[in-house]
Amino acid sequence: MKQVAANMAGTVISVLVQPGDTISEGQDVIVLESMKMEVPVQSMEAGKVVEVKANIGDFVNDGDIIVVLE
Amino acid sequence: MRKVLIANRGEIARRIMRTCREKGVATVAVYSDADRDLPFVREADEAVHIGPPPVPHSYLNVEAIIAAAKSTNADAIHPGYGLLSENEAFARRVLEEGLVFIGPSPKVIGQMGDKLTARRIMQEAGVPVVPGCEDSLATVEEATAQAAQIGYPVMLKASAGGGGIGMQICREESQLLQAYQSAKGRAKAYFGNDAMYVEKYVERPRHIEVQIAADNAGNVIHLLERECSIQRRHQKVLEESPSPFLDPATREQLCEAAVKAAKAVGYTGLGTVEFIVDENKNFYFLEMNTRLQVEHAVTEEMTGYDLVAMQLAIADGQPLPVEQRDVQAKRHAIELRVYAEDPVTFLPSPGTISLYQPPAMEHVRIDDGVESGTQVTPFYDPMIAKVIISGETREEAVERAQEAMHHFLITGIKTNIPFLQEVLADEQFRGGDYTTWFITERTTKTNHK
Secondary structure: OEEOOOEEEEEEEEEEOOOEEEEEEOEEEEEEEEEEEEEEEEEEOEEEEEOOOOOOOOOOOOOOEEEOOO | OOOOOOOHHHHHHHHHHOOOOOOOOOEEEEEEHOOOOOHHHHOEEEEEEOOOOOOHHOOHHHHHHHHHHHHHOOEEEEEOOOOOOHHHHHHHHHOOOOEEOOOOOOOHHHHHOOOOHHHHHHHOOOOOOOEOOOOOOOHHHHHHHHHHOOOOOOEEEEEOOOOOOOOOEEEOOEEEEHHHHHHHHHEEEEHOOOOOOEOOOOOOOEEEEEOOOOOOOOOOEEEEEEEEEEEEOOOEEEEEEEEOOHHHHHHHHHHHHHHHHHHHOOOOOEEEEEEEEOOOOOEEEEEEEEEOOHHHHHHHHOOOOOOHHHHHHOOOOOOOOOOOHHHHOOOOEEEEEOOEOOOOOOOEOEEEEEEEEOOOOOOOOEEEOOOOOOOOOOOOOOEEEEEEEOOHHHHHHHHHHHHHHHHOOEOOOOHHHHHHHHHHOOOHHOOOOOOOHHHHHHOOOHOOO
């Protein structure tokens, strides 16, 4: 199973994909905010989104799985 | 002045308190829930809780800060840098409450905070500005017309901007068309003002700024320059002074232009005039920062003057304690900013510091805001410490800086110390020949989105 992990610890400020979406490699899936900086999290692989594990306002840690791809 | 409230946090709150203590001035810290256990709260004579962690509810909460000043009978407020330091309405409110604002007048803060107004004032005063448009752009068509007249590449900027937000280099019309709406949107979101303008983009630029000080009687001096070209995401990482790029004649012209700029706006207090310097040593006014800079310590270690003491004296109505002819570069000074961030991607790395052991060396000054056990939260700026090193020569300072970084131990979170070591060892840096592209040229494109 392919997954997308958070690239830093921070708060989820926007979720750009939903289950069922087909995404391409390098596409932004979530935007995190930490220490006054907004950072998009990109998918390293193409695929179909099965699950989005983070909601707006959630705090995630570096390496946490936030999106699961088929 | 008997008691100063410091409307800031972390290292700069501690730095200001140090001088206050030396001058016999009592200090009041204000803090959010997230900062309850930080050293600056403990070290202040008094500390007042002002709200929850997010800055709009605490460090930008004007009512809470004014109430804290009133309840502790503080007679002055020092805003530090960032946060409310360049907020015209806050400065005005402080004065209306009968308190001293340690900084320039609200009017000057407002004029310099609006980049287009600042450009206009400087141009009228004969200070060189980057060729660009006079007024804000009404439409994207106007943007492309202006850009065509100026000539590409151009820099698209927000008039209320700062920190690189809403700024975009456009090398051709298609890029400007693409960038315009999103930059405008970001400016609106961040500054509540989406006035945009374009100016000529200076290739291979250097950021060199001049420290100035002005008293209430109209005396203005400069305290030489700081070379600030080593930046990531338009934020400074390393600053040094004297600049290895400037020759004595250019330095003199630059510093004179800064004094002229300060006089043109009737400046009082400490301020910094930022310039962009091209390959041929032509310089242009970029902006004026109407506050104490993060990197003020470079000037202190180079000249031997305490800039915070100077701020307090000026705010107290005293004349400048220093004459221009006495200002000299006595040493070479370098500041390294230690950020809680990944040294490769430069992404924030909040967490708990398990071990914090700064170097204890002669000619190495540490201005920091954390200790072992400190939780570095995601709410604020990632800078946790500044290391300011000086030497008889630049070479000596750089070598001492390498040793200092080698002895700086921080565990539990990631820091940019390995990256700072790379910079110090870099051949181009050692040669003193670097531009604002220095970091970008050494890292992959994906790190700098």
